Amino acid sequence: MTAHISNPVEFLDLASRVDDLAGASVQTVGDLMLDRFIYGHVERISPEGPIPVLKIDRQVSMLGGSGNVLRNLAAVGASAAFIAVVGDDMVGEEVGQLVQKETGGAALDLIVEAGRLTTIKERYVASNQQLLRADREMDLPLTADTRSQLVARVRERLGTTPVLILSDYGKGVLTPETLKEIIAIGVAAGCQIIADPKGRDYSVYKGVTVVTPNRRELQEATGMSVAGDDAVVAACQQLIKSCGIKAVLATRSEEGMTLVTEAGVVEHFAAEAREVFDVSGAGDTVVAVLGAALAAGLGMKEAACLANVAAGIVVGKTGTAVAYGSEIRQALLARNGLSSKGKIAELDTVLHRVGQWRKAGYKIGFTNGCFDLLHPGHISILRQARASCDRLIVGLNTDASIKRLKGESRPIQNEDARAVVLSAIESVNQVILFGEDTPLALIEAILPDVLVKGADYSVDQVVGGDVVIRNGGEVVLAKLEDGFSTTGTVAKIQENQK
Numbered sequence: 451m452t453a454h455i456s457n458p459v460e461f462l463d464l465a466s467r468v469d470d471l472a473g474a475s476v477q478t479v480g481d482l483m484l485d486r487f488i489y490g491h492v493e494r495i496s497p498e499g500p501i502p503v504l505k506i507d508r509q510v511s512m513l514g515g516s517g518n519v520l521r522n523l524a525a526v527g528a529s530a531a532f533i534a535v536v537g538d539d540m541v542g543e544e545v546g547q548l549v550q551k552e553t554g555g556a557a558l559d560l561i562v563e564a565g566r567l568t569t570i571k572e573r574y575v576a577s578n579q580q581l582l583r584a585d586r587e588m589d590l591p592l593t594a595d596t597r598s599q600l601v602a603r604v605r606e607r608l609g610t611t612p613v614l615i616l617s618d619y620g621k622g623v624l625t626p627e628t629l630k631e632i633i634a635i636g637v638a639a640g641c642q643i644i645a646d647p648k649g650r651d652y653s654v655y656k657g658v659t660v661v662t663p664n665r666r667e668l669q670e671a672t673g674m675s676v677a678g679d680d681a682v683v684a685a686c687q688q689l690i691k692s693c694g695i696k697a698v699l700a701t702r703s704e705e706g707m708t709l710v711t712e713a714g715v716v717e718h719f720a721a722e723a724r725e726v727f728d729v730s731g732a733g734d735t736v737v738a739v740l741g742a743a744l745a746a747g748l749g750m751k752e753a754a755c756l757a758n759v760a761a762g763i764v765v766g767k768t769g770t771a772v773a774y775g776s777e778i779r780q781a782l783l784a785r786n787g788l789s790s791k792g793k794i795a796e797l798d799t800v801l802h803r804v805g806q807w808r809k810a811g812y813k814i815g816f817t818n819g820c821f822d823l824l825h826p827g828h829i830s831i832l833r834q835a836r837a838s839c840d841r842l843i844v845g846l847n848t849d850a851s852i853k854r855l856k857g858e859s860r861p862i863q864n865e866d867a868r869a870v871v872l873s874a875i876e877s878v879n880q881v882i883l884f885g886e887d888t889p890l891a892l893i894e895a896i897l898p899d900v901l902v903k904g905a906d907y908s909v910d911q912v913v914g915g916d917v918v919i920r921n922g923g924e925v926v927l928a929k930l931e932d933g934f935s936t937t938g939t940v941a942k943i944q945e946n947q948k
Contacts, residue, residue: 464752465782465866467743468775471756472527474745476738477607478519479600479632480617480624480646482534482560483569483587484545485514485731492576502581504574513548514571516617518731518772519646522738522760524552525772528745531557531607535596535623537566537588559603563596569621591622601628605635613745614641615737616658620648633657642744646737647671656694660750662736663689664701676700679708679718686710699754701736701761709754717751722762722781735764735773767799776883783870793873794881797895800843803880804896807841815839816898817928818889820847821868822861827931829875834928835902836877843880843896844872845889854887888913899923904930 490506513521516534523530532553536542545568546560569587573580592600600623608614614636618624624632633655636643643658652671655661669676674685686698690712697711702721709717739760743753759781760773774796795803804814817835821828821844836842846869852861861868865883872881884892893901893914901918905927909915915925 464755465779467746467748467752468526468756468779468782470746470748471739471742471775474528474613474742475531475611476523476528476613476615476741476745477531477533477604477611477641478516478523478615478617478741479533479604480516480519480615481569481619481621482513482517482536482545482549482623483515483571483619483621484511484541484548485518486511486570486572488572488574490574490576492581502576504576504581511544511548513545513552514731515569515619515621515734516615517545517549517552518734519615519617519738519741520549520552522735522772523742526739526742526775526778528738528742529557531559531611533559533561533600533603533607535561535563535566535592535600537568538562538564539566539568541570541586542566542568557607559607561596561599561603563593566590569619587621589621591625592628597625597628601631601635604632608635608639608641611639611745612641613741614643615741616643616645616655617734617737618646618648624648626651626654629654630656642741644737644741644744646733652689652693652695658695659744660697660699660740661689661695662699662701662733662740664733665703665705668698668700676702682708683710683716697750699736699740699757701733707736707754707758707761709751711750715751717754719755719758722759731771732761732765735760735771739773739778767802771798779866780869783866793878794869794883797882797892800880800882801895804841804843812840813838813899814896815842815900815902816845816889816893816896817842817902818845818847818884818892820852820856820861821872822852822863824868824871830931831902831904831928832875832877835900835926838902838926839898839900841879842877843882843898844878845892846872846881846883848883848885851885851887890914890917893917897921897923900926902926902928904928906930 488506488509490504492502492504494503496503520530520532536545549560567588572584574582616624637657645655645658645661647661647663650670665676668685672685672688675681676685682700686700687710689695689698700708704721706721707719736757740753740757743756760778763773763777764771780794815835815838849861849865869881872878890913894917901915903912909925912925
């Protein structure tokens with residue numbers, strides 16, 4: 451049967467389940483690598499040949515391959531056991547430090563193989579356009595000793611983990627023999643197994659719960675057409691029948707995703723991205739969110755829907771990006787008609803947009819508050835703040851932060867509702883939640899040109915004011931509208947109920 455998640459109530463129900471991903475237990479094993487992005491700008495063509503000269507501004511290094519799966523699991527709060535192999539080289543040391551940072555050392559098994567090169571992919575980027583990718587890698591099979599250690603670690607870790615992700619990039623870690631043994635261990639342990647596949651022979655994944663090929667990989671693995679829904683479904687069904695796989699989640703770029711199961715379920719998911727900047731690592735996001743959702747007890751259809759939404763988020767970012775739980779939740783709320791127009795985001799996305807705004811010459815403003823039961827006083831401050839800058843970022847206290855500041859009876863509206871309402875205000879360009887008592891960490895990271903606070907403060911009392919002033923910015927004190935306060939409104943409501 452063919453089905454579609456299109457009922458707004460279904461999206462609202464899914465949004466309420468996103469928090470369940472936090473703490474979900476997932477084990478990841480596969481090819482670990484380093485993704486390095488070297489950003490710059492091009493002003494001329496080389497006299498040595500018809501090639502652009504990239505003047506380098508900065509570089510960013512992050513985990514790639516199975517490491518990017520780990521990053522995406524961390525972004526939704528899942529608990530990840532991580533097993534991988536690196537070489538005894540400087541890149542391996544850097545990768546190890548990044549993995550340690552993501553896991554805190556918990557459930558981490560990083561096996562070092564002497565003489566092996568750790569895979570590194572370097573991308574040279576100008577104006578969000580990749581000019582060149584340079585790879586250094588060793589795709590030889592692991593030594594017998596390393597392979598034995600890898601399989602033993604999987605067996606030790608898998609007993610209490612309901613989902614196993616196989617991140618196969620064809621770099622020699624997950625050979626057919628190793629896959630067969632690991633899959634057998636997972637099946638015996640009752641795990642749901644997700645394989646991000648490589649190569650043309652999918653029989654090596656026999657026994658897994660679901661594979662996630664992209665459109666090109668699906669065509670290569672089956673030799674069949676993948677033009678259109680019916681052709682994709684037929685190719686997925688062929689894989690299931692011929693390779694002993696229980697389900698296929700085919701990623702189809704601008705055409706979204708298609709889920710086909712051995713039970714006959716067919717589900718098409720529309721593409722979520724409005725604008726694609728970079729598809730790097732989107733497949734890692736898919737398997738990570740799919741795995742976390744299955745581990746949290748969601749069904750395959752619901753888990754695939756969340757993975758599709760997450761993929762739409764990351765391709766709208768540059769670099770090997772991740773999708774945070776709050777971003778997935780807000781995207782689902784938008785599908786339910788509670789649109790945030792992309793205004794609600796995590797810090798990495800906000801910083802990326804701030805960088806783009808600054809390149810365009812915009813003045814960046816920042817203000818913050820609880821914004822519980824929005825009233826004319828709030829609107830006045832937001833308008834004044836927006837008048838002092840070109841782009842306004844609003845820091846919003848989380849529910850936990852408000853409870854600490856104002857007591858257990860507050861907030862009246864939860865953080866999702868408050869964020870959606872703020873994002874609907876024209877003068878607000880970006881909303882970001884913070885869980886600390888003050889927004890100091892956000893201000894230090896964003897370094898706004900203008901910091902706005904109500905005139906009931908003095909400049910020297912404004913949290914982060916000294917940081918902004920030292921950076922060449924200014925603090926603006928907004929005029930307050932008399933007679934409006936959330937605390938007063940709540941008190942009137944309580945008085946009227948007596």
